[in-house]
Amino acid sequence: MKRIFILCTAVSLLLCGCSWKDASDLSAVTAGAITQDTGQYFLTAELAVPSSADAFPTAQLVSGKAESIAEAIDNTGYGLDAQLYWSHARVLFLDKSLLQNGIQSCIEELTHSSEVRPAVRLCAVRNADAAEILSCDAISGEPVGFSLGDSISYAVQQSQTPDMTLYRVLDRVETSGVDIVLPAVSIQNSQAVLSGSALFSGDTLSGWLDEQQTSILSILLADGDTATIYDADTRYKLSNIRTKISAETGKQTKFTVDIHADAACETDAQAQTAAHVLQQQCSAVIQTLQQSDCDAFGFGRAWEREDTQDWRNASADVWQTVPVTVNVTLRAVQSSEGGSR
Secondary structure (H helix, E strand, O other), X not given: OHHHHHHHHHHHHHHHOOOHHHHOOOOEEEEEEEEEEOOXXXXXXXXXXXXXXXXXXXXXXXXEEEOOHHHHHHHHOOOOOOOOEXXXXXXXXXXXXXXXXXXXXXXXXXXXXXXXXXXXXXXXEOOOOHHHHOOOOOOOOOOHXXXXXXXXXXXXXXXXXXXXXXXXXXXXXXXXXXXXXXXXXXXXXXXXXXXXXXXXXXXXXXXXXXXXXXXXXXXXXXXXXXXXXXXXXXXXXXXXXXXXXXXXXXXXXXXXXXXXXXXXXXXXXXXXXXXXXXXXXXXXXXXXXXXXXXXXXXXXXXXXXXXXXXXXXXXXXXXXXXXXXXXXXXEEEOOOOOOEO
């Protein structure tokens, strides 16, 4: 009964935005970092320890290792008075040791673990060790992992980074014709910040995108509620974004990407200009993904849906050379932000 009470208190705390002081002695994990070496998983957990003096909790780091994720999770709490609640973790940072050797086993073990919720977001760590992220300087006074969780949520809504939850990544790991792409974080001036995205071929890292390319990728994935594109110094804000990917088979397979959205513009001419800019930017990002052998948009899945036998007869990497046509239709919506500089 006490465990249920503490769990309910933590859920209310995270959802309602109550003061951290209300959490009493709850040992909630706000973020975690995962490394793999010599057949063992190394987990570092960020705990939010309530402070009677401050509005925000103090971050405490604990760690554990084992041959399985479940055992490593248990070992992170070894020797502590209170049990750790991994179900409150907002983000898990994956180390280069996993990215380069394959993340499928880790993803499957995390999914089967009853400790971690399926909606936790995953991030790839760039140019640093995963555990270092949790030791960075806090920006807002909150624990670093908790603060980054907020940053990622906002970035997803604004189409600045893809929304890659554990259950969504598992779907891509287990389904042919679509590859993983993860938000990336790095350390800059002793602070952890979003830093583009990581591309995968299968379950192995195959390349990186910078921040601008990642924003275009997020528009193509249609994860966010709004987006912003730039034409030199002119900014266009998009909303109501819809994306459709289709395949045409026959003598030569072709892919088509149709994007529809509302654009905050003063005139139809501005909307047409913005559509042309977005079309060029999308085509460039798609070309980069083809060169990295990362089918993040599910061209292969669309091909299989259109003609299963043709898809099975094709070689695994043939999609990299298939022509892709991008069509962008933007509807001008009057706004004071339209075509702003």
